[in-house]
Amino acid sequence: MTPDYDLVVIGGGINGTGIARDAVGRGASVLLAEMGDLAGATSSASTKLIHGGLRYLEYYEFDLVRKALKEREVLWRSAPHIAWPMRFILPHHNELRPAWLLRLGLFLYDHLGGRKLLPATKTVALDQAPFANDLKSMFKKGFEYSDCWVEDARLVVLNARDAADRGAEILTRTKCTHARREDGIWKITLHDLGNGEDRVVTARVLVNAAGPWVADLLSGVVGANRTSNVRLVKGSHIVVPRLFEHDRCFIFQNGDGRIMFAIPYERDFTLIGTTDVDYEADPGDVKISKGEIEYLCQSVSEYLKKPVKPADIVHTYSGVRPLYDDGAADAKAATRDYVLELEAAEGVPALLSVFGGKITTYRKLAEQVLEKLDPYLPFKRGVWTAYAPLPGGDFRVQDVDVLIERLCAEFTFLDNVHAARLIRGYGTDASMMLSGCESAEGLGKCFGYNLYEAEVRWLIDREWARSADDIVWRRTKLGLRLSATEMAALDTFVARYLAEKAEEAA
Template sequence: MAADYDLLVIGGGINGTGIARDAVGRGASVMLVEMGDLAGATSSASTKLIHGGLRYLEYYEFNLVRKALKEREVLWRAAPHIAWPLRFILPHHKDLRPAWLLRLGLFMYDHLGGRELLPATKTVRLDQAPFSQGLKNLFKKGFEYSDCWVDDARLVVLNARDAADRGAEVLTRTKCISARRDNDVWNVVLKDQDTGEERTVSASVLVNAAGPWVAEMLNGVVGANNTSAVRLVKGSHIIVPRQFEHDRCFIFQNGDGRIIFAIPYEDDFTLIGTTDVDYQDDLGDVRISDDEIAYLCKSASEYLAEAIEPKDVVHTYSGVRPLYDDGAKDAKAATRDYVLELDGGEDKPALLSVFGGKITTYRKLAENVLAKLEPYLPFKRGVWTAYAPLPGGDFRVTDFDRQVDELVRDYPFIGKQFASRLMRHYGTDARLMLGDAASLDALGPCFGHDLYEVEVKWLIEREWARSADDVLWRRSKLGLRISKEEAARLDGFISDYLADRPGAAA
């Protein structure tokens, strides 16, 4: 029986969109389905770092750290608009890990991952400017090292964009409610979450990249009675007003063996996180607890000159990491590496399930998934994503400022601050969005903080946005700045625009 698609991917997070992009680029016909919005769960709730995971060295996860370190510059080159290097300062705390151990860990960190562009580790004085600003004066010495930042939700969307541009069908707000083998194909029943309409499609291979729902998908939707255990671990973050003026990030050691980050965020804020809490509650309603807020405030206040209190928190977010249960006693010690389980493939259609993973290693995960599935898919080319830019990222990593200047030169009415934001979100696609506009009036009504109609329409037509939350918290972080009234007006505009589109439900 001929299938409608070679590959059907369930899950529109970073792993699912990365697999779909890689597969369609190799010549397979691909459908991806996501029951909510792209990056609607775990993949928009990370600490937003492309990093090796310094603390994983303590758990002897050398392979994971090496794999992640090698990906830092690969992803930076692929998406220099949404990814960029950061310098992290690790203060030496005399009552915790000794200085020699920190130096050894950072020496390994510098040399495990084939670093080419990122600067090496160095020792810094924390009792002198600029790094003394913001810290308690009891910290005198620290170690400065490199990692990278990434806008996690935009990374997901750009992988989906590239997959769709190459021919994949991407369906958001579409739930997989049943998947059953029928001879040599999968018959999959999909339900439109907005209209309630159902349709059945067939696929030769099924990938379960449902994140926290991976076990539910296996045992409920597929009916596989899989015994692999998933350890659900909640990680939460708080956002507070900016705590220091310099551009360095801090990594703070805690007495419980964990670490937290304090990172400059969206110009005017500091992002602090994360926690590690085993989670067994509703996956559709994941939120920070009062205990987590208190923990993050207390941990950061051990280092920062001015104590942070819960009343200072302006926003929070939480996500659940679907870790492979390796039997670790503490959530912080559970492996962050991924596990791929393949079922069938010889006498019945293949099913591959993804357990765990990190944003940093999503591209390698996709390659490993497709290596396992290669015997069952009609690939026309081999690995290719290591040197292919994501949409909008077709410029050199050193050229971001020049790209901003040229955008202001060609569209002088937007100004440098607005141009910088557009470049950070869209890269060279900003020009496609702005088109032949010659004034702000040509961009349509403004919904607040330089968010104009032309950008909202782009996000609806090109990036699957369907609500104000999609626009303000995943496609951007303008929710930190836009008022409730402006958000409501945006929601109304999106609803009306979708209703007026050809083919919209009556």
């Protein structure tokens, strides 16, 4: 029997979309099913960094750090619109790690990953401008080093976009309810949560990239007798009005051995995170606790002249990391590296499950998944993603400002803030999105701030957006700026537009 697909991927987070993109680019037929929105769970709740993980050096995770460091510039080059370098300030705290140990760690950080474009570490005086106004006077010396930022949910969506452009079928709001091996292939039932209909598809290989639900899919859907241990760890973040005038990020050491980031966010805000708390409830119901809020505020306030208070918080978000349970006593020490488990035998269709991982290493994870699956899939080419830009990313990393200027020149009714946001979200696709707009009126209805109908239609037509939340918290971060009334109007428009599209299709 010839299956419908070579590969079915369950899970529309960064690992699932990365695997789907890589596989279809190698010539395999691919279907990806996600029960919610793309990046609807863990992959939109990260600290949004492409980084090696400086603190993992203390746990001797040198291979993980090296692998992640090598990926920083690869991902930056492939998506220069949604990824860019940042400089991080690590203050020396006299009562914690000694300065020589910090310098040694940063020396390794600079040299483990083949850094080419990112500037090296240097020592900085913290009692001088631009940092003296931010930090308490006890912090006089620190170290400045490089890592990268990424718009995490957009990275997921762009991987899905590229996969779809290459022929993959991407289904959102579609839950996998049953999967069994029959006659040498997988028979998989997919339930459309929108219309309530079931669809049965067949595949040579099934990939379980369900994130926090990886074990649930194995036991409840596949019917596996044994599932590997998964350690669910909650990470929470808070967003406050902008704390610093400069563009540097701070990385603070905590007395409990953890580190805390304070990062410039969406022009007018500062992002603070993250926590590490073991989690046993439904990953779909995750939210920050009062204790986590107090912990985050107290941790950064130990360093800042002006303390951060719970009343300052304008937004919070939480996610659940599906870590591989390596037996670590403390959540912060559990490995962040991924584990790939393959079940296959002669005449038995393969099942591969993904445990753990970091957004930074998703591309390498996808390559290693497909290396394991190579005997079972009809690939027509080998590795290819390292030098292939994601949609909108086909320009040089140093040309972002040039693209903003060009967009303003092409669409003279745009101000610089609006043009910069569009380029940072869509890159070279921004011009295509605005095609045909000759004035501000051509953008259509404004839903608040600078979110217009032209962009909303693009997100629905091209990026699987199906609600206001999809648009303002994952495709953009304009939820920080829109009122509840504006959000309601956006939801009404989305529902009406989708109904019109459905009527036309019928």
